[in-house]
Amino acid sequence: MSNLYESPRLVHEYLLFHYGAAHEILPWQQGPVAALNFPVRTVTEMTNPSPRRRALDIGCAVGRSAFELSRFCDHVTALDFSQAFIDAANTLRSGHEIHCEVADEGRLTMPFTAHLPDSAQPDRVTFARGDAMNLPPDLGSFDLVHAANLLCRLTDPKPFLSRLPDLVSQGGQLILTTPCTWLEEFTPPSNWPPNRTIDWITDSLSQHFRLLHQKDLPFLIREHSRKFQWSVALGSLWERL
């Protein structure tokens, strides 16, 4: 696991990605607006907001999807390996704003303030540091598990995939999204899927899960005011048999 996600630059980049308004992330009218609001859309475009008891957001980063889940789930456990991300999420959860500077160009920066989204139910969310490849045995099971863009950031995704049948209650749902961006800096090639990521996920899950639907989810991360990462995550929704 790289320390990249502990760096202030990445914390600020993710705060903007998760909590920025459209004009703060994308100051260009001709830009890909459909790619905005990704951490909200991985919830709203993948499942319906029917009431659930327990939800797990694993690889939650600075917390936007966990707050989205808190709108209809009684309790959300949100875990990430980065302590810096968890600290930022907890600051927002406690009602404090985070003032930061995001890259504009060269030495220039743009001030940005992140705050709790209006619809969030912070009392329903617990953020904690956790390792998706080595989750505590007593975590229990959940009615909804959400893992957005985590898979190809793990050194070894297999232990996480193997743990999923235990984590999702019978009849519960699993939302997985991945841009299938396999990189040596995160995952040794010996642990990359041997074929298309979706076929590999299906092989890993089909004994215990049924695929309900699949969706392409574009997202946009601003590196600076004139440079962006535009990617398309592959979303899949699974029901635990």
Ligand SMILES: C[S@@+](CC[C@H](N)C(=O)[O-])C[C@H]1O[C@@H](n2cnc3c(N)ncnc32)[C@H](O)[C@@H]1O
């Ligand atoms: C590409 S980001 C995606 C974050 C967020 N879900 C989103 O969609 O914006 C990957 C996240 O996985 C976290 N992560 C990486 N390895 C992890 C591990 N072993 N256990 C838990 N989280 C991990 C990183 O800290 C980072 O927050």
